[in-house]
Amino acid sequence: MPLLRSLKRIVLLGLVGALVGCASIPAGIERSPHDPWEPFNRSVFEFNEGLDTYVLKPVVAGYRFVLPEFVRDGIYNFFSNYSDIYTALQNLLQGKPDYAFSDLMRVVVNTTFGLGGLIDMATPGGLPKHKEDWGQTFGVWGIPSGPYVVLPFFGPSNVRDTFGTAADLESDYLFSYVKDIGLRNSITGLRVVNARNTYYEAGDLLDGAALDKYSFVRDAYIQRRAYQINEGRDDEEPLMPVYENPYQ
Amino acid sequence: MTSIDRGHMKSHQTIQKYCAVVLSSLFLAVSGANAQAVDQSTPDGLIKTVVSDVMASVKSDPEIQKGNIPRIVDLVEKKIVPYTDMRRTTEMAMGQNWKKASPEQQTQLVSEFKNLLIRTYSGALSQLRDQTIQFKPLRAAPDDKEVIVKTVVIGRGDPVPLDYRLEKTASGWRVYDMNIMGVWLVEAYRNQFANQISQSGVEGLVKFLQDRNKQLAAAKPAN
Numbered sequence: 001m002p003l004l005r006s007l008k009r010i011v012l013l014g015l016v017g018a019l020v021g022c023a024s025i026p027a028g029i030e031r032s033p034h035d036p037w038e039p040f041n042r043s044v045f046e047f048n049e050g051l052d053t054y055v056l057k058p059v060v061a062g063y064r065f066v067l068p069e070f071v072r073d074g075i076y077n078f079f080s081n082y083s084d085i086y087t088a089l090q091n092l093l094q095g096k097p098d099y100a101f102s103d104l105m106r107v108v109v110n111t112t113f114g115l116g117g118l119i120d121m122a123t124p125g126g127l128p129k130h131k132e133d134w135g136q137t138f139g140v141w142g143i144p145s146g147p148y149v150v151l152p153f154f155g156p157s158n159v160r161d162t163f164g165t166a167a168d169l170e171s172d173y174l175f176s177y178v179k180d181i182g183l184r185n186s187i188t189g190l191r192v193v194n195a196r197n198t199y200y201e202a203g204d205l206l207d208g209a210a211l212d213k214y215s216f217v218r219d220a221y222i223q224r225r226a227y228q229i230n231e232g233r234d235d236e237e238p239l240m241p242v243y244e245n246p247y248q
Numbered sequence: 249m250t251s252i253d254r255g256h257m258k259s260h261q262t263i264q265k266y267c268a269v270v271l272s273s274l275f276l277a278v279s280g281a282n283a284q285a286v287d288q289s290t291p292d293g294l295i296k297t298v299v300s301d302v303m304a305s306v307k308s309d310p311e312i313q314k315g316n317i318p319r320i321v322d323l324v325e326k327k328i329v330p331y332t333d334m335r336r337t338t339e340m341a342m343g344q345n346w347k348k349a350s351p352e353q354q355t356q357l358v359s360e361f362k363n364l365l366i367r368t369y370s371g372a373l374s375q376l377r378d379q380t381i382q383f384k385p386l387r388a389a390p391d392d393k394e395v396i397v398k399t400v401v402i403g404r405g406d407p408v409p410l411d412y413r414l415e416k417t418a419s420g421w422r423v424y425d426m427n428i429m430g431v432w433l434v435e436a437y438r439n440q441f442a443n444q445i446s447q448s449g450v451e452g453l454v455k456f457l458q459d460r461n462k463q464l465a466a467a468k469p470a471n
Binding site for chain 1: 368375430432434436444447456460464
């Protein structure tokens with residue numbers, strides 16, 4: 001089964017990550033109940049950080065140097081339009097047909113008036129972009145997230161979202177119709193660079209903001225996924241965390 | 249969204265993006281003092297006025313767009329900080345540890361935390377260009393003392409949800425927390441502070457923040 005194949009690939013990558021060595025937890029840090037595999041996760045996190053600093057970021061810097069902004073925007077819009085097809089499907093699976101219809105309209109508008117997706121005409125036209133993936137759909141179906149996991153290359157995840165990522169990889173089949181392997185790999189590479197480029201300008205903001213980057217990223221990821229799964233529901237209420245008030 | 253998009257990038261880059269917008273928002277959220285009468289009678293009115301004012305200031309100031317940090321800090325201090333309650337933000341992020349801090353330490357923590365937020369996110373503010381802000385209708389009862397004002401930042405790339413949590417005080421509505429793409433700022437810092445305190449005490453946290461702020465002040469602007 002293809003899903004199993006993807007999953008196996010991800011798990012294998014995880015084992016490779018583990019070989020990098022387990023990072024020790026800084027002394028005195030309180031363990032999060034969501035993160036029982038913290039030593040393993042920290043080592044994979046370090047691996048990803050290195051990969052980003054020494055490979056991905058320099059590549060993206062070159063990409064920005066070589067291509068003018070409007071070309072990069074076109075590339076971004078093209079892949080974004082492509083992913084809207086999947087978002088429409090996910091919204092349908094999540095029981096949000098109105099969202100799914102709006103996403104489909106986006107694809108129609110952007111593919112025709114937006115010159116094959118190079119220009120995003122739908123957003124200014126009043127069709128906002130949504131982003132959905134299998135992990136969110138599983139969450140909407142009531143599958144619990146399980147413990148937090150950091151995947152090599154893919155970054156923060158949890159057990160449910162690891163299956164989600166495997167399903168994402170498997171259902172991402174349009175480009176697999178491209179028979180030329182070299183071209184297909186180039187497309188994949190371009191997608192990775194494009195995705196990283198989106199966050200380039202934010203710079204190393206997180207390095208300044210976080211006291212401990214690993215736990216900051218983890219806690220933010222856990223919050224964000226819960227938010228994404230909740231969003232767009234009919235009875236959607238803003239999740240207002242209840243803070244312990246030191247004076248009560 | 250497809251696998252590749254969400255793949256590697258999902259990790260800290262995504263979160264960097266939230267953070268980037270955080271500031272923009274924190275700024276946007278809280279600002280507003282510039283002589284203009286800011287409507288503080290309703291929470292959504294306050295957010296709308298302050299955000300619009302800050303956006304206009306950034307867009308009309310080439311120095312800020314070039315990343316002139318002292319100028320951005322000045323803008324934030326004048327237009328955003330007056331509409332925030334940083335003391336409450338800090339209290340909530342500290343939780344039970346707040347009472348372990350002496351009054352002097354509490355004052356230091358509030359001021360260092362504020363500076364950390366301003367410093368780390370000031371770069372984001374300088375990147376505001378053609379973004380527009382969509383204000384969602386307020387869902388609150390007239391006698392609510394605490395509300396959430398929801399907005400979405402629309403620009404290049406994906407729309408960024410940005411929510412502000414406000415509390416009614418004697419002097420008007422004040423922002424004390426914000427949510428960037430699903431992440432509450434106070435919530436995100438609670439573990440950070442608790443860990444630092446269990447490692448080196450309240451004193452250690454104060455020192456950590458002071459050192460970090462000095463580092464950030466010495467660093468060159470990102471753009």
